[in-house]
Amino acid sequence: AQSVSQHNHHVILSEAASLELGCNYSYGGTVNLFWYVQYPGQHLQLLLKYFSGDPLVKGIKGFEAEFIKSKFSFNLRKPSVQWSDTAEYFCAVRVSGGYQKVTFGTGTKLQVIP
């Protein structure tokens, strides 16, 4: 079965700092990869996704993620965070062509200090 590991549980950054959240997954086959975000008091929403093609994917609000197949990683990055990026971020994986269930990591809480 697939699993997802997020390295940081809680990250605190000052505004304008750069962000990188680590994510590794374990599964030997082809996967779809996702980052979801949950802002305070709001629904989980999709930040970005990777299915195939260019391993560098761009999402909403200036976020991007790079899929490195050899490292089973899908790290999330943003060059300059804003206070409004304060949220919980979830890395997730789904087996390509298989059942539709999404497997999530434990989440990383990001706090951006003005």
Next chain:
Amino acid sequence: EAGVTQFPSHSVIEKGQTVTLRCDPISGHDNLYWYRRVMGKEIKFLLHFVKESKQDESGMPNNRFLAERTGGTYSTLKVQPAELEDSGVYFCASSQSSSSYNEQFFGPGTRLTVL
């Protein structure tokens, strides 16, 4: 377009009682999913409906949990009898088709507390 809605937003019950959670997917979405997040842990898959049929129920923890989707529209998740370890946030999601390229849209969740 209305998003996925869930009712209630919060529920506090005592151990041994029964609770029923409801999810209304986005109109026209055949696929409906239930997930659960126990405090401090990951969001875990419970089951997946395609219309009214259970496609994958591999994540259902035990037979105290019963999910239904009669008519292929809204779904209910009943916990009977509830135990302390059932506390958590229950999320529902829906997607238009079963294609791997389809995004799952999540509802706001129901926070269940079992005392």
